[in-house]
Amino acid sequence: MAPPKISLRGVTKAFGPKKVLRGIDLDVAEGESMVVIGGSGTGKSVLLKCILGLMRPDAGSIKVDGEETVGLNGRGHEAVTRKFGMLFQGGALFDSLRVWENVAFGPIQSDGMAPDKAREVAIAKLGAVGLGPEIGELFPSELSGGMQKRVALARAIAREPEIIFFDEPTTGLDPIMADVINELIVKCVSELGATAVSITHDMASARKIGHRIAMLYDGKLIWQGPVGEIDHCGNTYVDQFIHGRADGPIQMQVRKL
């Protein structure tokens, strides 16, 4: 059996007294699309940042292609991040650069590609997410939210990464644009043959882009399995979450007015 592309064992992370991750075990196979769902503030973004190396977990192991990544610095860290592409929740486009420069940033700065060649690559990637070459000359502030997400997706796939991370890819978008982004994610991931890890609380998005789903609650993964099994998993927490009910074992701490 092939080793998992990404493997987490006993990952913990706390901020002061607040324990955000309390021992995460997760395997993502090569070419698989894993979606981590969970409510706001449950540590989904922290989990993603730990895998990306943007945060160091307090304990545990994170392996990519069997190589331990926790504690990597400098060139070792760069070599691992070379495998990654990331679509940030707010796009995180560089607002001082034009759209094509955003998309070509990785190829130029990190891979040393000539700007002319990188521009061609950028325009091709913009085409892949349904944006014309004229968009490349605009600045991110001139784009709508949906277009910014598409540019961010083009940037995430520009270096043809082996692993792509999606942080709340549909948040803040109308349902139609959200579905367009979901379609693009499925298309791009499948064309690249990449492994994908997404975090979201949008169940329509999770069902569309994921092969497997894991639910994070109270710092632990309380359930994981194929997308088709989530509706019959028998876990009351998962059931409450996917149906968006206020009543159930997950209780919000709200005070009376």
Added chain:
Amino acid sequence: MNIPLITLLGRVTLDFLAGIGAITTFSAEAIRQAVRPPYYFRQIGRQMMEIGYYSLPVVGLTALFTGMVLALQGYTGFARFSAESAIPNVVVVSLTRELGPVLASLMVAGRVGAAMAAEIGTMRVTEQIDALSTLSTDPLKYLVAPRLIAGILTLPLLVLVADVIGVLGGFLVSVYKLDFNAITYLRNTIDFLQFQDVFSGLVKAAVFGFLVTLMGCYHGYTSKGGAQGVGIATTNAVVFASVLILTFDYFITEAFFAR
């Protein structure tokens, strides 16, 4: 909540020491990145334009009026004991040693240091700095190192221009308002000026350039939260840079001129 005084004192001291440690670590890593290739020449050039060229109007005006006021104040003071002829000397030495570098740097701290903190702070809170990391680009190397290099290289040039404009301000007031002889004024200025006066001012400018850009970058880079966090970072960048400029000014002056 009633916190005992000793607890409060301990907490403030620990926070202060932690802050010094964080700034020192940040500086050391930023310097390490600044001296190691590759260098982002386009970024360095852009920052040099921002720090130097675009600061010229405000620094030039500050220097001009400072030189004019120095001449005017010097005249009213020195006239009391018939030492008006010392005005060219006082103007040029005050400007090159002290007022040129300090005032120019304070102006740059307000204009550029604040803008750097706001820009980098906004990049932090909108995850653009995280995005740089995921694109295999070290944010310290790409964002901070070019600003530090540009600050160290550009401030001395800016101060040199400020020195000339300041002396010109003193000259204009002395010649056209106080009836000094233009040739004598200029000769006195040049004869009295020593290499060390200008050199010490340029060394100060380089150090202040480092401090202004470091504070702008550090406070922006470590900003937290949203708009409020960026606002606090901007204020801190200017306040810390200003205090550090005045503090280091004393120590550099002592290193050059103390007997």
